[in-house]
Amino acid sequence: MFIQQLYTGCISEAAYYIESNGEAAVVDPIRDIEEYLEVATKRNAKIKYIFETHFHADFVSGHLDLAAATGATIVYGPNTITSFPVHVAKDKEQFNIGGLTVEVLHTPGHTLESSCFLLKDEAGKDTAIFTGDTLFVGDVGRPDLAQKGEELTMEELAGMMYESLQDKIMPLADDITMYPAHGAGSSCGKNMGPETYSTIGEQKQTNYALQAQTKEAFIKAVTDGLAEPPNYFPINAKINKEGYERLDAVLEKGLQPLSVEAFKLASQQDDIVVLDTRPGPLFTEGYVPGSIFIGLEGRFAEWAGSLLPFDKTIILVTEEGKEKETITRLARVGFEKFAGYLQGGFEKWKAVGEKFDLIIDVEVDELAMDIPFDESLVLVDVRKETEYADGHVKQAVNIPLNNLIDPASMADFDDNHNLYIHCQSGYRSIIAASLIKKEGIHNIRNVVGGWKAINELKDKFEFEKNAEAVN
Numbered sequence: 001m002f003i004q005q006l007y008t009g010c011i012s013e014a015a016y017y018i019e020s021n022g023e024a025a026v027v028d029p030i031r032d033i034e035e036y037l038e039v040a041t042k043r044n045a046k047i048k049y050i051f052e053t054h055f056h057a058d059f060v061s062g063h064l065d066l067a068a069a070t071g072a073t074i075v076y077g078p079n080t081i082t083s084f085p086v087h088v089a090k091d092k093e094q095f096n097i098g099g100l101t102v103e104v105l106h107t108p109g110h111t112l113e114s115s116c117f118l119l120k121d122e123a124g125k126d127t128a129i130f131t132g133d134t135l136f137v138g139d140v141g142r143p144d145l146a147q148k149g150e151e152l153t154m155e156e157l158a159g160m161m162y163e164s165l166q167d168k169i170m171p172l173a174d175d176i177t178m179y180p181a182h183g184a185g186s187s188c189g190k191n192m193g194p195e196t197y198s199t200i201g202e203q204k205q206t207n208y209a210l211q212a213q214t215k216e217a218f219i220k221a222v223t224d225g226l227a228e229p230p231n232y233f234p235i236n237a238k239i240n241k242e243g244y245e246r247l248d249a250v251l252e253k254g255l256q257p258l259s260v261e262a263f264k265l266a267s268q269q270d271d272i273v274v275l276d277t278r279p280g281p282l283f284t285e286g287y288v289p290g291s292i293f294i295g296l297e298g299r300f301a302e303w304a305g306s307l308l309p310f311d312k313t314i315i316l317v318t319e320e321g322k323e324k325e326t327i328t329r330l331a332r333v334g335f336e337k338f339a340g341y342l343q344g345g346f347e348k349w350k351a352v353g354e355k356f357d358l359i360i361d362v363e364v365d366e367l368a369m370d371i372p373f374d375e376s377l378v379l380v381d382v383r384k385e386t387e388y389a390d391g392h393v394k395q396a397v398n399i400p401l402n403n404l405i406d407p408a409s410m411a412d413f414d415d416n417h418n419l420y421i422h423c424q425s426g427y428r429s430i431i432a433a434s435l436i437k438k439e440g441i442h443n444i445r446n447v448v449g450g451w452k453a454i455n456e457l458k459d460k461f462e463f464e465k466n467a468e469a470v471n
Contacts, residue, residue: 001100001121002043003128005179006035007196011059011301011332012186014196016130016179018119020098025049026072027117027130028181029062031247031332036066047072049095051102052086053132053181054114055240057145057233058188059301059332063240065247077115078106083242089115105168107134109161110141110188111237112150116168118176128177129200134161135169136180138193140209140222145229147237154226158219165210174201185299187230227384231402232305236334245336247328254327254338258315260352263288263342266315272339273308276317277326278346280430284359284446288317288342288349291357293434296322296329298427305333307405307431316341317349359433362445364453367420368460371395378413380421382432383451387424393454394462401428404435413441422447422454 002019008030016027017039024045026036040047047070050063054077063074064084074086075095089095091106099122106115110133119128133141143157176199182188183196191208204210209222258266267274267290276283276291277300283293294303296318308314314337318326323341330338342349350356362370370377381388381396388398401423403409413419419436423429426449433444447454454461 001127003119003179004039005196006039007183008332010299010329012183013059014179014181014183018097018100018102019043019045020100020122022046023048023096023098025051025095025097025102026066027051027179028053028056028132029066031060031062031065031244032328033062033066033069033247036062037069040070046070048097049102050074051117051130052076053116053130053134054111055080055147055237056133056181057229057237058182058186060236060244060334061240062247064243068246075104077104077113079108080113081241091115105129107131107161107164107168109143109157109164110134111145111147111157112152112160114141114164118172126173126176128179129172130179130181131169132181133188134164135178135203135207135209136182136189136192137178137195137198137203138207139189139191140165140207141188142190142226142229143222144226145233145237147241148234154223155219158222159215161209161222162215162218169200170204170210172200174199174204176200178203187227187233187302190226227386230302230306231405232310232333235310236305239334244334247331250331250336250338251324251327254314254316254340255323256338256340257343258340259343260349260354263315263340263349264354266339271312273312273314274317275304275308275314275326276346276434277322278317278319280427281361282319282346283430283434284361286350286356286358287346287434289355289357290438291317291434292438293430295427295430296326301329301333303401303428303431304330304335306402307435308335310334310337313337313339315339317346318342320345357437359430359437360445361448362420363448364457365460367445367447367454368457370418370420371461374418376416376418378417378419380419380432381451382421382423382428387451389466391455391463391465392451394464396422399432401432404432407439410436410439410441415441415443418443418445420445420447422450425450425452
């Protein structure tokens with residue numbers, strides 16, 4: 001028996017390769033499937049099944065491309081309806097992989113079709129369980145992702161989750177290894193621990209959702225404090241249910257080099273988005289006017305899915321050699337409309353004398369000096385509301401980055417304001433600055449180092465926390 005976790009850190013997603021006697025299965029593959037094929041080839045095994053724990057909302061699965069490449073059968077749990085051929089398993093149905101057995105445990109709650117896959121070793125002993133978004137390390141899947149037409153409240157789904165955990169998870173032996181679909185940082189839960197796997201016994205002891213409690217108390221616990229899901233979640237769930245364009249075709253469209261002149265003409269069209277994925281410090285020093293910045297160095301795919309329109313075509317400005325990585329990571333969250341990239345990158349744009357824009361960076365000590373003397377200064381904190389509530393500069397206005405996709409969020413800004421923008425460490429504030437400048441507001445400063453740097457100069461700022469002053 002061989003099990004390998006294949007973890008994609010930028011979207012906090014875990015896929016799994018299972019193998020026995022030359023037969024293999026992959027659980028919850030992401031859209032770019034090369035790694036799974038490479039493992040199977042290296043180990044001289046044939047991928048027989050693709051097990052999907054549910055319709056993923058935070059990424060586009062690789063089930064269709066992997067099935068096309070290997071001939072493997074795609075397996076979903078009960079209540080699954082798709083626009084492409086799959087095997088819809090019954091609860092407790094079993095599948096053989098070499099000498100191993102995989103049993104389907106239907107666990108609705110995160111979604112209606114959500115299922116876990118219980119792995120039995122060659123001797124028939126329960127050894128591991130792949131829990132998808134039903135059970136995480138320290139948490140359970142969010143119950144507010146009912147799909148269109150299901151008309152279920154999050155309380156109703158949370159109630160189903162309670163029954164699933166009590167009936168299917170709690171009876172399992174403590175020594176079974178638990179492999180979830182996500183780790184810390186994912187928006188599919190609210191309280192995930194840093195580990196990417198655990199045991200059923202450890203989760204029974206430490207996971208708040210598995211403690212003895214009434215159904216009503218459980219529903220309250222899993223729904224309280226649940227932030228709104230990212231905007232792209234329903235889009236990705238729909239793609240996973242209905243199908244998508246092959247990744248090779250998406251890459252072919254995106255990897256078209258555009259001359260400066262062709263790029264300039266394309267960027268002026270209303271249905272085009274110019275996306276710059278270079279490191280933040282390079283972007284602030286100069287960029288193609290009208291570009292939106294989302295750097296590859298951060299949680300790139302998630303912010304792209306949350307902030308960019310899916311109905312417009314993207315053209316790219318990247319560091320040289322980063323074009324394929326950029327398109328692949330965008331495709332992971334459902335983007336398929338591309339029309340090429342700027343050949344030679346921003347340096348070529350600048351070298352031929354095209355006009356460029358920039359964002360002024362300021363250090364936190366300069367911000368501290370400017371606050372008392374600049375009556376037009378507006379300090380904009382683009383962190384999440386919960387981050388802001390935990391502590392912020394007294395004068396700061398909170399506009400979470402997600403809100404900036406709506407121009408109305410900037411309605412209170414005018415030409416007389418000097419906007420100083422910060423986030424936690426500097427990544428989100430540059431994204432915010434690019435979005436605000438795209439709306440024609442140009443008197444902007446980016447606070448380098450963000451809240452982390454501000455918080456280190458406690459004697460130079462007045463802070464608030466939960467509406468109370470902090471000395």
